[in-house]
Amino acid sequence: MSNGAKFPKTGRSWADIEGDLDRLVSNESFWRPENRLMTGIHKGSPETFEIIEKAYMKLFHYNGLLADMEHGGVGRMQDELLGWTADLLNGGKDARASMMTGGTEAIFCGLHAAREWAKETRPDIKGPYQVVAPWSIHATFSKGAHYLGLEVIRVPLGDDLRGDVAAMEKAITPNTIMLAGSAPSWGIGRVDPIEQIAKLAKDRGLWMHVDACVGGFLLPFMERCGEDIPLWDFRVPGVCTISADLHKHGYAAKPASTLSFRNEELQNYSFAGAVVSDWQSGAYKSHGFVGSRPGGAISAAWAVMSYLGEEGYTKLTRKLIDTRNWMIEEIESIEDYKVLRNHCLMMPFRSETLDMLRVLGGLVERGYFPWGTMEPLMVHPSAELVDESVNRKFIADLKEVTSGVKSGEITAEALATYI
Ligand SMILES: Cc1ncc(COP(=O)(O)O)c(C=O)c1O
Structure with a gap:
């Protein structure tokens, strides 16, 4: 991929570079599991992340x-x-x-x-x-x-x-x-x-x-x-x-x-x-x-x-299954959504009453990067071992988006694909 950028003529100081890095790799980024629930980070627990x-x-x-x-x-x-x-x-x-x-x-x-x-x-x-x-x-x-x-x-x-x-x-x-x-x-x-x-x-x-x-x-x-x-x-x-x-x-x-x-x-x-x-x-x-x-x-x-061994992975998986089950209940407590039951920690949900592209658009506007599927049109967050507040925030944001789509306030359409 070329964008016409020219190879740097001279080097820069680390302080200068670090400043740029901190700007480019923002702590607010959607991919930081501590900020947003999403799919694809698979952080494990805070301990495994550190290890x-x-x-x-x-x-x-x-x-x-x-x-x-x-x-x-x-x-x-x-x-x-x-x-x-x-x-x-x-x-x-x-x-x-x-x-x-x-x-x-x-x-x-x-x-x-x-x-x-x-x-x-x-x-x-x-x-x-x-x-x-x-x-x-x-x-x-x-x-x-x-x-x-x-x-x-x-x-x-x-x-x-x-x-x-x-x-x-x-x-x-x-x-x-x-x-x-x-x-x-x-x-x-x-x-x-x-x-x-x-x-x-x-x-x-x-x-x-x-x-x-x-x-x-x-x-x-x-x-x-x-x-x-x-x-x-x-x-x-x-x-x-x-x-x-x-x-x-x-x-x-x-x-x-x-x-x-x-x-x-x-x-x-x-x-x-x-x-x-x-x-x-x-x-x-x-x-x-x-x-x-x-x-x-x-x-x-x-x-x-x-570090984990069979016992550790099993314990961690138990916690993730509990989180997933709690999230499914919460998502389905919003009457417009149905979660597809499956064999993993992804929670693909769809709606018969709402335009899912707008639901996705509303989530993207709120800083999420929700992976989805095109056919059927679904969005699929995944259960992660994040702080409970991250999961609660997702549910609160989803509720807000749902009302916004219903009232016509949200009109943006989006689907996070790999492009
Ligand atoms: C089922 C499945 N197969 C293959 C891949 C490709 O894996 P990678 O991105 O590590 O190359 C993925 C990535 O998400 C996947 O979900």
Whole structure:
């Protein structure tokens, strides 16, 4: 992106720069969880926030690309956290995981592994290769597919806003290599019928990917809290790969994610650990697509997992579920709204009586950055461990916005998209 800015001719003092930074990174910003309820910060508790910051700084200058060269040090941390991840996903002793920078890289590498697998084991499938997925699968599938020369066939959702297995079956063609589903989908927050989709994939000899970028480090603990969560992990036969973001409900620092494989054989179809040596500087290997990556993301993830353990994550999740339930009651106490029940902490709500674009417009005017979905038109705040006053303020603001839309005072329309 170019805006005609000219490279600085001379340097400036730190005091000057810091002044600018403080102006540009305002304490009032919407993304500070202490100011506004929103979706996408996933701060964990104040203690975990502090821990990841401290742990990150220990490896602030370290290049995570080198972790595998330090078996007893950073490499051990990375190996441990990957082992913990595979265990949490019920992968047993055979599962393998690779370190990723985010959901996008994890999904990209999952698509890539499936493509390589298809080339080798399914010579009967001719290109262009296709991936069949519910309409709600994350945008980054389309992006990854574009880079890899694949095509994503998005299939309309069922009435329950989850993947429609019969429709997915109909969408399979002789070019299909992969089926995918979300656990849960972004925005709607429901877990697709992974057991049925994976069975279909297995019956048709296809690769099955579960996108658990949101749920990977949340659903296991929701299940332990007694929530009714459909099976979605390696307990489901046929699941080949799972993308699970540490920097979402793992409460780790960005950028950190994982891609887990059912076994080493499947992992070998990815480029993880592949040695590139056709250049001047000898052997080079990496986990995913990126090369250099922040070492701090490894130490922060390892630290927060070590700090919380299963018990800590479960306790934290219990609190978040209680917060979510309280918020749902409050939102629905405004008669115009109905909250879609789902399998996570997002609370997508919609209205049959009000113009939701104006509701969104009113929230944006009050400094919120509310993520939403277009079809159906919903806004989805997420339960966070913020001070109760932040949640109460959201409800008070929503009430004010609702009256403003009803009286015609609010006419602005908005929907926070990624653009
Ligand atoms: C379900 C899902 N998959 C994938 C992604 C992409 O993750 P990232 O932004 O870490 O690349 C997201 C991001 O919100 C997501 O919600």
